[in-house]
Amino acid sequence: MPSGSAADDRGRRLTAREAPTEGARVAETELDPFADILDGPVYVVTVAAAGERSGCLVGFASQCSIRPPRFAVWLSKLNHTFRVAQDASHLAVHVLDHGEGPLAELFGGETGDRVDKFARVDWRPSTDGTPLLAGARAWFVGRVETRVDAGDHVGFVLAPTEVSPPVPTPPTLLRYGDVKDIDPGHPA
Numbered sequence: 001m002p003s004g005s006a007a008d009d010r011g012r013r014l015t016a017r018e019a020p021t022e023g024a025r026v027a028e029t030e031l032d033p034f035a036d037i038l039d040g041p042v043y044v045v046t047v048a049a050a051g052e053r054s055g056c057l058v059g060f061a062s063q064c065s066i067r068p069p070r071f072a073v074w075l076s077k078l079n080h081t082f083r084v085a086q087d088a089s090h091l092a093v094h095v096l097d098h099g100e101g102p103l104a105e106l107f108g109g110e111t112g113d114r115v116d117k118f119a120r121v122d123w124r125p126s127t128d129g130t131p132l133l134a135g136a137r138a139w140f141v142g143r144v145e146t147r148v149d150a151g152d153h154v155g156f157v158l159a160p161t162e163v164s165p166p167v168p169t170p171p172t173l174l175r176y177g178d179v180k181d182i183d184p185g186h187p188a
Contacts, residue, residue, distance in 0.1 A: 041173045043095060044107045045073050046123075046131040047081060049088035053118050053131055056081040056185070057108030059176050060153060061093065069160055071142060074153040078186045080112035082154065090128045090143055091156055094136035096174040103135045104179045111185030126162050137171045139164045 046055035060074035073093055075082040085091060096103055106117055122134035126141045133139070142158025 039175050039177045041095060041175055042104060042108075042179055043073065043093050044103065044133060044136065045075065045081060045085075046092045046094070046133065047085045047088045047090075048125070048129050048131055049084050049086075052084050053116075054081040054084040054112040055107050055117055055131065055133075056112075057104055057179065057182070058093075064157065070145065071140070071158045071160070072148075072155045073158065074150070074155045076153055076186065078152075080186065084112070085144075085156060088130075088144060090126070090130045090141050090161065091158060092126060092130045092132055092139055092141045093158070094133050094139040095171070096135070097137045098172040098174050098178065100135055100137075100174055101178065103133065104174055105182055108179055108182040109185055113186075115185075128161070136164075137173070138167055 040059065043058045043061050044055055045058050045061075047053070056075070056079050058073055058075065062072060064070050064072045071093060073091065075085055103121065106120060110117055118131060123131045124134070126132050128141065130141050132141070140158075140160045141162040142160050145157045145159050148155035148157065
């Protein structure tokens with residue numbers, strides 16, 4: 001048995017999830033050494049539900065199926081956008097050009113609890129009423145197919161219902177490294 005490994009009463013090695021830890025907390029491997037080298041695109045997610053609009057900057061998002069097409073975005077449970085999205089049938093996901101730092105600053109550095117972000121930007125409603133940002137390079141609206149609780153974030157799996165026109169030239173997207181110094185409107 002490796003040094004520091006825990007075993008049950010029969011000598012079987014326990015996994016990190018099974019091993020007892022101080023305060024009855026389960027030890028988990030941190031992803032920081034892996035995640036710190038990533039520099040993926042960031043997104044602005046917008047939503048409208050129950051007479052309220054909201055939007056936030058998101059770093060956790062990805063296409064998750066080709067057939068049928070699906071995309072997942074992950075929202076912090078502490079975020080105003082998450083609270084509005086709980087009652088929403090659709091979300092919009094926007095990608096930003098590298099030069100759209102001010103839009104990222106607004107949606108990442110302010111909270112909808114205190115600020116109407118949509119009063120500060122050009123936007124229009126999608127077919128279903130979800131806010132679409134005029135400054136975004138590309139966007140899509142997706143119907144919420146399911147929600148996945150994964151701890152401090154909830155994943156919203158989206159089926160596309162409306163997509164922006166194709167972009168004529170590949171954009172230089174705004175990435176995590178461009179926005180990592182924004183003070184968040186809410187802690188993640």
